[in-house]
Amino acid sequence: MTNTKDTTGLEAIYLAALDSNVRFITAVAGYPMTAVADYFFEKKEFTNYDIHWFTNEKAALEAALGASVTGRRSMVMVKHVGMNVLSDPLMTAMMHTIGSGLVILAGDDPAAKASQNEQDSRFYGAISETATFDPATPQDAYDSLNRAFELSEETKVPVIMRITDRLENEEQEVSRSQINSKVKQEGKVLDRNIWKLTMHGKHQRFHIESETLLIHEAENSRFNHCLIKEGNVGIISSGYSSFIVDKILSTQLVYSSYSHLSLGMVTPLPEKLVKRFIEQHERILVVEESEPFIESYINTCCSKILGKRTGHLPFGIIEKEHVEFAFENIDNDELSKYIDIQTILNRGSRPICSDCPFMPLYNVLHNIQPVAGDMGCSIRTAPDPLNAVDTGFALGGAISTACGFPGKGIAVIGDFGLAHSGIIGLINAVDSGFDILAIILQNDVAAMTGGQSAPDLKEVVKALVPDTTCINIDELQKLEGKEACSENIQDMIQKKLDNKGVSVIYIEGKCTKH
Incomplete structure (x- = not known):
């Protein structure tokens, strides 16, 4: 050892x-x-x-x-x-x-x-x-x-x-x-x-x-730790939340009578162990993140269960102050503290990089609706002030989403998203005869996740979609400037929208962060 x-x-x-x-x-x-x-x-x-x-x-x-x-x-x-x-x-x-x-x-x-x-x-x-x-x-x-x-x-x-x-x-x-x-x-x-x-x-x-x-x-399981005290309050927790609970119970004497069942193995839920613990206490607080997973399993069998659904704890992340607030209000059946909804304004904006090479495209998309976005950097263009894309359901999902738009749908997808699963959407669009324009952004990296390399599927896409146009936006900006570059892209998009069937604009650009 x-x-x-x-x-x-x-x-x-x-x-x-x-x-x-x-x-x-x-x-x-x-x-x-x-x-x-x-x-x-x-x-x-x-x-x-x-x-x-x-x-x-x-x-x-x-x-x-x-x-x-x-x-x-x-x-x-x-x-x-x-x-x-x-x-x-x-x-x-x-x-x-x-x-x-x-x-x-x-x-x-x-x-x-x-x-x-x-x-x-x-x-x-x-x-x-x-x-x-x-x-x-x-x-x-x-x-x-x-x-x-x-x-x-x-x-x-x-x-x-x-x-x-x-x-x-x-x-x-x-x-x-x-x-x-x-x-x-x-x-x-x-x-x-x-x-x-x-x-x-x-x-x-x-x-x-x-x-x-x-x-x-x-x-x-030896990973399910149960510490029984003489008090009538029991805490059930799992994951990092257990660490927070243990820290509070070990340092704040006012809660020294609280029992604690820490579940290190949560599925299958140890029903007999949990049931015994519940029966030994008058009130049970479930501390977990992100969802009321344990809480939803046990609240149907007992009315004394407190947690996210009773307002004692917030949905999502659990901090020390959240647990302390719940402890202080352990005698209340319901609370209404966590009713605020986070906005970009009160959290702080996380906009796309101002020097992103694809900014001329986003400036054009600002005036077009609807546009199916994909997970990746482009999703950061959805809020104000750009308002460039309108949806973002799943990595690789933009092309399939655009297939559901009226007229000729527009999708914006990165090369990593295309390789992840977007290529399937493109195959289906071609095979089913949809009218869509897929704008594929190629920077050769998964920029949002650390710069891992992305496969180059350009030749595959060209084989699938004859109506494919490739441009290098860095070179275009150097030759024409940003404003003229945007106008050029706008004209290109309009021409593609006038064509029936599946069209592709492949835009190459170098990420400034990788």
């Missing part, structure tokens, strides 16, 4: 991956997961694992499944919205079974600091019926990841571990309990006897074999 001082949660995850003998890693860039993946890439030369950037989460999980069934422990790193994309193979993998351990590291973004939405990856543990670990500290992260790989192999299913940026940055002395007992045995491969079962039989097998083990793990 070796102790490492001042270890961040990010470093603890890296050490756990080493000590768990992970051999294959896939990652899709996005906050807060980019920092974790970058760290693994930096350390790659000192290790013997393969790590690869992917542009699509579904493909990233499928590659990891390939490694797993052939005997290599694998890990997938995605942000919370990436869980939506990889859910397809995840659901099937639960019944299909795997080989060596496979863990999906899901990075959640409470308060949506750098994301198109704010969602809670714990729900994917419930939907897929797999185990979800929700560590509170760097030590928890290290231990949880080690156990996640073991549990994945025992149950023959992928396992999820959720992290947040605050866990990544938190520091603690970490004990590397498995450093001298690395997994050295031959990797487990797929047991092909699974193909003797029907699809329904695979579903039955999961519930009879795998789910039974998962439920037993949850009810007896």
Whole structure:
């Protein structure tokens, strides 16, 4: 056993991956997961694992499944919205079974600091019926990841571990309990006897074999810590929120009588453990982020549950002052403190870079409606003063969205978004005979997520869409100036709108930040 001082949660995850003998890693860039993946890439030369950037989460999980069934422990790193994309193979993998351990590291973004939405990856543990670990500290992260790989192999299913940026940055002395007992045995491969079962039989097998083990793990997990005091108030928490609660309970004597059940494994929910805890207290406060996940499971069976839905805590991120406010109002059944809705005005603007090479285009789109935007830098042009794009549903979704517009729809999409899934929308638009204009912005990087390279699909697009025009906006601005450049682009757009069918304008420009 070796102790490492001042270890961040990010470093603890890296050490756990080493000590768990992970051999294959896939990652899709996005906050807060980019920092974790970058760290693994930096350390790659000192290790013997393969790590690869992917542009699509579904493909990233499928590659990891390939490694797993052939005997290599694998890990997938995605942000919370990436869980939506990889859910397809995840659901099937639960019944299909795997080989060596496979863990999906899901990075959640409470308060949506750098994301198109704010969602809670714990729900994917419930939907897929797999185990979800929700560590509170760097030590928890290290231990949880080690156990996640073991549990994945025992149950023959992928396992999820959720992290947040605050866990990544938190520091603690970490004990590397498995450093001298690395997994050295031959990797487990797929047991092909699974193909003797029907699809329904695979579903039955999961519930009879795998789910039974998962439920037993949850009810007896060492990551679920329960501290019972003599008072009548009980706190149930998970993830980084548990760290905040523990800090308050250990430093503020006025709350020393509060009991605390910290859940480090949240799916399957340890129903018997939670029920016993509830029965021992008169009032229960659930402290969690981002959504009322645990709260929604237990509030139907007990009227004394307090949390986000009763107004004691805000939706999204949980801070120390939020928990203290809830403690101070523990005797109130309902509160109405958190009723303000954040605006760009009161938060502060995060506009697109003023020297963005595509600014002449955005100045033109200001006068055109509707325009389907895509996740990436262009989404920052939606608010005042540019008002350049009108929608932004999902990475790679702009082209398909524009197919639903009347007349000839306009879509603006980056090269990374195109590679992620936008190319599918373009194929469908061509095949179904839609009238759309796709404006593809090529800067060769995923600028919003750290500058990872983006595939160049220009020749693919030209093969799909004969009506494709390519321009270099940097050169155009040098020759004509910004104002004339905008006029040129406006004329080009109008000509494309006059044509029936699918049209493309490919605009190349160099990102000034990468």
